[in-house]
Amino acid sequence: MPWAPDGSVTPTTPDWRETLGLLLSSTGEGVYGVDLDGRCIFINPAGARLIGYEPGELIGCNMHELTHHARADGSPYPEAECPIFNAFRRGIPCRIDSEVFWRRDGTAMAVEYSSHPIMDGGRVRGAVVTFVDITERRRAADALQRAKDELEQRVGERTAALETALRQVRDLAARAEMVREEERTRIAREVHDELGSLLVAMKMDVNWLDKRLSEQASRHPQAAEDMRARMRCKCQNMSRLIETAVDNVGRIITDLRPSILDHQGLWAALEWQAQEFAASAELALDWCMAVDEGLELPEPMAMAVFRIFQEMLSNVGRHARAAHLRIEIARAGDELQVTVEDDGVGAPPQAFEAADAYGIMGMRERARHFGGQLDICSAPGEGTRMRVSVTLPARPLGEGAS
Numbered sequence: 001m002p003w004a005p006d007g008s009v010t011p012t013t014p015d016w017r018e019t020l021g022l023l024l025s026s027t028g029e030g031v032y033g034v035d036l037d038g039r040c041i042f043i044n045p046a047g048a049r050l051i052g053y054e055p056g057e058l059i060g061c062n063m064h065e066l067t068h069h070a071r072a073d074g075s076p077y078p079e080a081e082c083p084i085f086n087a088f089r090r091g092i093p094c095r096i097d098s099e100v101f102w103r104r105d106g107t108a109m110a111v112e113y114s115s116h117p118i119m120d121g122g123r124v125r126g127a128v129v130t131f132v133d134i135t136e137r138r139r140a141a142d143a144l145q146r147a148k149d150e151l152e153q154r155v156g157e158r159t160a161a162l163e164t165a166l167r168q169v170r171d172l173a174a175r176a177e178m179v180r181e182e183e184r185t186r187i188a189r190e191v192h193d194e195l196g197s198l199l200v201a202m203k204m205d206v207n208w209l210d211k212r213l214s215e216q217a218s219r220h221p222q223a224a225e226d227m228r229a230r231m232r233c234k235c236q237n238m239s240r241l242i243e244t245a246v247d248n249v250g251r252i253i254t255d256l257r258p259s260i261l262d263h264q265g266l267w268a269a270l271e272w273q274a275q276e277f278a279a280s281a282e283l284a285l286d287w288c289m290a291v292d293e294g295l296e297l298p299e300p301m302a303m304a305v306f307r308i309f310q311e312m313l314s315n316v317g318r319h320a321r322a323a324h325l326r327i328e329i330a331r332a333g334d335e336l337q338v339t340v341e342d343d344g345v346g347a348p349p350q351a352f353e354a355a356d357a358y359g360i361m362g363m364r365e366r367a368r369h370f371g372g373q374l375d376i377c378s379a380p381g382e383g384t385r386m387r388v389s390v391t392l393p394a395r396p397l398g399e400g401a402s
Contacts (some may be wrong), residue, residue, distance in 0.1 A: 052104030320344025
């Protein structure tokens with residue numbers, strides 16, 4: 001197939017060869033042929049342009065040495081291993097999309113190429129190579145693979161985080177159930193040991209009175225008067241037992257839900273709880289409340305703030321070994337902030353992130369339920385500051401329209 005130096009078909013070429021030449025010239029893919037020595041015998045303009053040459057410059061050149069001499073990483077690519085040459089030396093056609101051709105300027109071009117042997121009378125005369133620049137395709141594929149890898153990594157991270165969160169929720173739920181069961185046991189014990197014993201004592205006194213009253217008619221006047229005096233003492237003792245029972249019932253009810261929270265509101269309940277705790281723990285208390293007492297929170301939010309506050313104080317009592325306690329309640333914009341700070345032994349930050357820090361997890365979950373958060377600042381020997389912030393409703397109860 002004679003080609004002019006510019007890559008076009010000569011005018012003397014038969015019609016079918018003219019048609020073939022026009023076809024090769026019009027295609028955007030690179031097409032070239034090599035003889036058994038690997039020398040170029042023809043190349044279309046698109047193929048020459050892709051590797052930076054004019055068609056006439058490539059005729060007679062060894063195409064492997066010119067454009068396929070090295071792999072993508074720059075390492076030498078021996079001609080004996082080249083799939084293009086195997087196409088005619090071993091009669092093995094191939095289609096490759098993982099290699100590069102080298103341009104005239106020394107840059108590599110990702111290509112997809114196919115090589116097929118040229119047969120003449122049953123003998124191999126050379127090979128025809130078709131190639132196309134797939135740099136953009138490779139770049140897009142690499143970007144897609146990177147995105148896929150990043151997505152898989154993120155999914156893996158999110159899955160691990162979700163598994164951790166679910167495990168913490170299960171642990172917290174189990175801990176909450178255990179705490180509830182312990183509280184039920186404590187209340188049952190108090191009712192049995194204190195109220196039960198008082199009721200038994202009063203029952204015995206009532207039986208005693210019933211028996212003595214039934215015997216009064218048979219007694220002499222003086223004996224009856226002495227018995228009436230004894231019965232009055234017994235009634236007074238029963239009255240004291242009843243007062244003790246009432247006090248115990250009130251204390252148990254207060255443990256379950258302080259009545260002050262319902263009767264006087266959250267702010268009074270917080271101050272009462274702080275004073276009670278400071279007195280029982282023998283701590284110096286610095287109390288600061290900078291909130292309009294007319295501000296009222298919805299009942300569920302008020303209860304959550306109160307329970308978080310109780311847990312903060314409980315944490316101080318269990319771990320801080322402090323001498324001084326500072327409590328500040330303030331409003332910052334649309335947030336209510338309750339801060340409890342002690343001068344105790346403190347703890348490293350990781351102690352508050354431990355898997356068994358159920359009190360901390362419980363406070364955080366209560367705060368998150370109302371769009372808030374719990375912040376903890378602590379270090380060994382430097383005390384601890386806990387601050388819970390909750391978002392106030394757009395128009396809290398008790399506040400008029402502005």
